[in-house]
Amino acid sequence: MNLSIKEVAEKFNITPYTLRYYEREGLIPSVQRKDNGRRVYTDVDLGWLQIVSCMKATGMSISYIKNYVELCTNGKDTLEERRKIMCKQKEIINEEIKKYTDLLELVDMKLDYYDEKISKDELKKIITEKKK
Numbered sequence: 001m002n003l004s005i006k007e008v009a010e011k012f013n014i015t016p017y018t019l020r021y022y023e024r025e026g027l028i029p030s031v032q033r034k035d036n037g038r039r040v041y042t043d044v045d046l047g048w049l050q051i052v053s054c055m056k057a058t059g060m061s062i063s064y065i066k067n068y069v070e071l072c073t074n075g076k077d078t079l080e081e082r083r084k085i086m087c088k089q090k091e092i093i094n095e096e097i098k099k100y101t102d103l104l105e106l107v108d109m110k111l112d113y114y115d116e117k118i119s120k121d122e123l124k125k126i127i128t129e130k131k132k
Helices: 005-012 016-024 043-057 062-073 076-131
Strands: none
Touching: 005 016, 005 043, 016 043, 043 062, 062 076
16 A cells, blocks of 8 residues: 555544654654655555554653664564563553543542532422422
C-alpha cells in the first residue's frame, strides 16, 4: 500500500506537520519519496507509525521513542534492551491506572454521598407533604 502524507495523517488522526516531525526525528526510519519529492508511505511505515502512536498514547517521550526505534533498527542484538523499555513503560501505565482507579473511587464515594442525601431529602419532602 502506498499512501500520501494526507491519507496517513487522516488515518492516524495527526497532522502532516506531525508526520514530517516524526520523520525528522527518526521515528519513521525510511519514508520513500516519489521523483517529485512527495512522501509515499508503505505498510512498513504505517507499522512504525502504529508503534509511535501506541507509545505516545502511553505517555512515552519522543526522545524515549526515538531511542526505541533506533534499537529496533539495530536488529536482534537489542531485543533485551527493547524489552526493558517496554517493561518500564508498563510500570508507568500501571501507575497511571492506579491513580485513576483511586480518583474513580473518590468520585464514587461523592456520588454515594449525594445519592444518600438526595434520597433522605426526597423522603422528608414526601413525609412533609403528606402531613399537610
